[in-house]
Amino acid sequence: MTYALWPEYSVVIGVFVTMIAVMVFNRRSIQAYWVGLATIVVSGIITIADWSSKSLPVALYGHAVTVDAFSLVVNGLVLVAAAGALMIGWNDKRYGPDFPVLVLLALLGMMVLGLANNFVVLFIGIELLSLPLYILAASRGTGESGEAGLKYLLLGAFSSGILLFGLALLYGASGTLVFTHLDPAHMILPLAGAGLALTVVGLVFKLGIVPFHMWIPDVYEGSPLPVTTYMAFGTKVGAAAILMRFLFFGFSLDAGWWGPALGYLAVLTMVVGNLLALAQKDLKRLLAYSGIANAGYLLVGISAHNMFGARALLFYLLPYGLAVLAAFAVIQFVAGERDSLSLDDLTGLAYRSPWLAAFLTVAMLSLAGIPLTGGFVGKFYLIQAALFANQPGLAIGLVVGAMVGLAAYVRPLQRAFSKAAGESSEPIRWPVAGSIVLVVAVVATIGLGVYPAPVVHIVNHSAAFYWLH
């Protein structure tokens, strides 16, 4: 039985119900959070039901959207991201009543990006993803949060403009809006080249690839913590998914146009992102630069342009996202009422709360790519992809980036495991919902590192693009 678009429809319904819940229960209400979570669960169940259906892949609305195993995996990932963000920010008085509604709306955008097969749907997805996040980033209203929202809005609008211009040029050059109908052999070349370049720039801007990464640290630092988590995980999934759809479905035969360029960008991003992470004193900024570097790892999968690349990218998103969830949950717990956490605030964490220190260790080691964590398996898969594509440069760039990154990730750990100078601070509160996210993320990270075979099986099935080799 196919429920094709019902994961998305259920989110649409969920958005309205949540809005109504906010209105009925007057301003801030726990009910809206429950409705939001229920929506995510329902959508997840339908996604799983879709997975086992025989009638996929299916193209709907004149090839505007394609529901296939790939889009379902993307669905699953962004649902995890949304659930994580929602639960880390569960019923937090600091965020407005619109928090669950906006999380769901952005979720819808991410899901749309996973199944878009058409320029218009692509653009709708990008905007549906971005607009709620602009508001969420600014949801603390004043000060840094407002600044982050404004920066995000201005730069996001700028990149949307570039993207739209690129899409328009491509349409002009090819005469079709559908990715799979693009035939580069019959395009007006300069127009198509410019269009492709601008579109890719617009998309990697969302992904946060160097040199289009400038907005990320400020926005991540200023946004409320659950929102940062959401951006670090969900946005990356959405942007990576649409980039892959667009390039692999639309321009697969002309990988020479974009492959090398993205390869260089990937290496640049991995190295620069990790180098800058090394210099950070604020934990959120550190993770922001880590997010940039990880976007570079994702780009390795795209520029490898083979079946392994697509699968490796899809696989890598999960351990990366889980590590992000765990790390941000720990920051949220330790920061308490504050909005950010410096590296020095971590000093002595192992003595204040050994478990939090242990969980942070797992998250950081996974980001660094140490074996027996999911991050290692992900990087291993990406290296395989790069070498199968006969691009050893990408693999070496990846490990050089990982080396630099490692130094960045162990610095907070060293702080956490050294004794604090005197005063013992107040005990750390463990909010229930956030704790669930943290424990699940940490257990899954280790599980993914110890026995990744089932997940490898799923991504291998979902990214089985037969025209790649």
Added chain:
Amino acid sequence: MFLVWLMAVPLAGAIATLIAPKEVSKAIAAITSLVGLVGYAGLLFISRAGIDWAWIPQWGIRFHLVSDGLSLFLLGLSAVLFVVAVFASDAHAGRAYYFWLLVLSFSVVGLFAAVDLFVFYVFWEVLLIPVFFLLTGWSGERGKKAAMKWLIMNLVGSFFMLVGVVALAVIHNQNGGGLTFEISQLSGMSMSAGVASWLFFAFLVAFAIKAPLWPLHGWMPDAYGESPAPVTAIISGVLSKAGIYGILRVMIPIFMPQFREYQTLLLIVATAGLVYGALMALRQQDMKMVTAYGSLSHMAMMALGIFSLTSVGLLGTTFYMVAHGLMVGGLFLVLGMLENRTGTRTIQDMAGLNRSAPRLAAYFLFFVLGTLGLPGLPGFAGEYMIIQGLIASHVVFAVIAGFILIVAAWYMLRVFQAVMQGPARTTAIKDLWSRQVAWLVPLAGLVILIGIWPAGITAHAVPSLYHAMHFALGKGGVH
């Protein structure tokens, strides 16, 4: 299956230390490591125990562990040294210390038993983490720097090795052999010479950093100097052998043509390390650093045995790894006890301690004589075989190595003489407690046993070495 239990024991112990109260951490670690030792003794009676499970079938990765002649005695070395290290540790070191020590023990078993390159790499890298925390948590600000250096240097090496690991499998796949990480299948694979040379050095650098071999020993002085004695004993006794073991296990079967091609270069570099370590050891005023640089020199000796590319040289290295591990581990522990009692490591600050602590002096002398290669103790047999191998391949290096053996006697005895003999200038110290003697006696007994009966190890190691060099022999590798 037996090997899995051998790995599960320290892991279970590690988890138990987290749950149990702080006071019993040491007891748990002691029991765990003793059970591990008994289990290992059982392993001696099973020939070629092993397991072979599918781990990530999509990538041809199998959880394949084997205890053969190469790994069997290194497993034993680690089992013994972990017991000794736990007993020598401070009872108040805390739960995390024993937790990391047991995690280290777990990953070492995995590393030495792995014959799948992926599994090997996983444990290779995992063991960096416990050592990092052991260095960072139980020493001062300089210890943090040492930990950082250890981690970064080792990971720089092993990340390049990771590319090498994947590249080998990918090349094997492109040759039509399918995706596999099994070392025995990757051996003797045809590769273009250029690629093979790159991969050869990617692996060699990773192993040389871990050993450490000159000139990649940058992390060593800090890590050895800053770590507590039991941790130093483990690093120098067990982990340093992992580097040499990696060359034997992974590189010899796969890269024999490259070894032949670069043999002279490798011999020169290893000899330089041999001389450098010995000369540095002569200059040190800190008795722990004398041993550390002496150990660096001895690691170069093991490398020479391999680079001689003769079967007797390889055999000598296999044997010398175990012998050196036991002796240098014991020596570092004795030095640690000495440091505890005197509060210093500088040679000039001590003299004539054998009057107040005769038993400590006796054990000190025993391990000093062992490391400098006194006949009758195992170091001699190992060095003898290595030099025999060098004579067969390049006699000039054998001459230099023989000369350095004399220097080794000089720098080791210099320490002993200055610290233990002469007029008793320093205040008297307490002699060994009977509890400490209790674990030093078996260690010394074991050293004597393999010293007078090296065939106990070599007879087992020979078939495995020939197995490892099977393809190499086919290509006219070793004589």
